[in-house]
Amino acid sequence: MKNSFRIFIVLLVWSSSFNCIMACICDRPKLADNVAKSDFVAEVVLNKIHQDSNSEYYHISEVEIINLYKGDSISSIYIRTALNTSCSFLPGENSRWLIFARKVNDKLSFGYCSGSKLITRNRWSNSPKANLSYWNSVSRRVEWLKQMHAIGYESTNEFGLNVSIDKRSFNNLRGSQGKQFDFSTFEFEIDTDMNVTNVITIKEFSKRSLARKTMKIVEETRRASSNKTNRIPKPTKVTLNLFYYEEDEDSESFISVYDL
Structure with a gap:
C-alpha cells in the first residue's frame, strides 16, 4: 500500500x-x-x-x-x-x-x-x-x-470543537506541488448552533495554486461538531491547520488536518 x-x-x-x-x-x-x-x-x-x-x-x-x-x-x-x-x-x-x-x-x-x-x-x-x-x-x-x-496569532478552541471539513476533498490534491513544512491556518467563526458563519485566513499555502484549491474546500465547510453537545453557550472561534506533506519514496504528496 x-x-x-x-x-x-x-x-x-x-x-x-x-x-x-x-x-x-x-x-x-x-x-x-x-x-x-x-x-x-x-x-x-x-x-x-x-x-x-x-x-x-x-x-x-x-x-x-x-x-x-x-x-x-x-x-x-x-x-x-x-x-x-x-x-x-x-x-x-x-x-x-x-x-x-x-x-x-x-x-x-x-x-x-x-x-x-x-x-x-x-x-x-x-x-x-x-x-x-x-x-x-x-x-x-x-x-x-x-x-x-x-505574527502574534494565538490559536483558539474554547469548547473543544471539531470543524467538519470534508477530508475526502483532499484526495484531489494528492500529488500537488508544495513547500516542505508548509501549511495553511484558518480561523472559523462558529455560532451557538455550531454553524460556520465566517472563515478568516491567518496564513495560506505558499503555492498560489494550492492555496486557491484548499481555500475552496474550506469555504464549503458549514458545520462544527462536538462529542459532548449539539449547542454551545456563546459564539466562538476555532483554529484549523492544513499541513502539506511532501512526496517521498513511499507516497505522493498530500494535505492533512493532522500534524503527523
Whole structure:
C-alpha cells in the first residue's frame, strides 16, 4: 500500500515511549488545539532534574528557554513522571524539548500525554527513516509555532470543537506541488448552533495554486461538531491547520488536518 510505510512511521513515533504491553493511552489533539489548551509552550533545555519532595508523582527540572511561544518565562517546571505506571516519563538531563505544559493545582507541568516532543535527529538507533520522519514531525510543529508567534496569532478552541471539513476533498490534491513544512491556518467563526458563519485566513499555502484549491474546500465547510453537545453557550472561534506533506519514496504528496 502506497502510504503504508508512512503510517508505520507515524505509529512508531506515537509509540516510541511505550515500555510495556499495557501501554499508556493518550488523547492526541491537533497542534492548534494543543496550543490553545496549554498555558506554556516553548523550546527548552531541561537541565538538572530531581524528585519533587512533596510528591512521588512529579519531578522538577531547571529550565533554559530557547524559544518561548506561549506563557511567561520560567526557570523551572514540574514533570509528571508517574514512575512505575504505564505512563512513566522521565526525560534525560540536558535534553532539548518542545514542551506543551498546563497549570494544574498551581503546578505548571508536562508529561507523557502532553504532546511534548524531544528535539533530536537521532530518536532511535539504526533507524534512519524513522529518525527522519520524527525530525520532520518535530520541525513541522516548530515551524508553525514560529510563524504564528511572529505574527502574534494565538490559536483558539474554547469548547473543544471539531470543524467538519470534508477530508475526502483532499484526495484531489494528492500529488500537488508544495513547500516542505508548509501549511495553511484558518480561523472559523462558529455560532451557538455550531454553524460556520465566517472563515478568516491567518496564513495560506505558499503555492498560489494550492492555496486557491484548499481555500475552496474550506469555504464549503458549514458545520462544527462536538462529542459532548449539539449547542454551545456563546459564539466562538476555532483554529484549523492544513499541513502539506511532501512526496517521498513511499507516497505522493498530500494535505492533512493532522500534524503527523
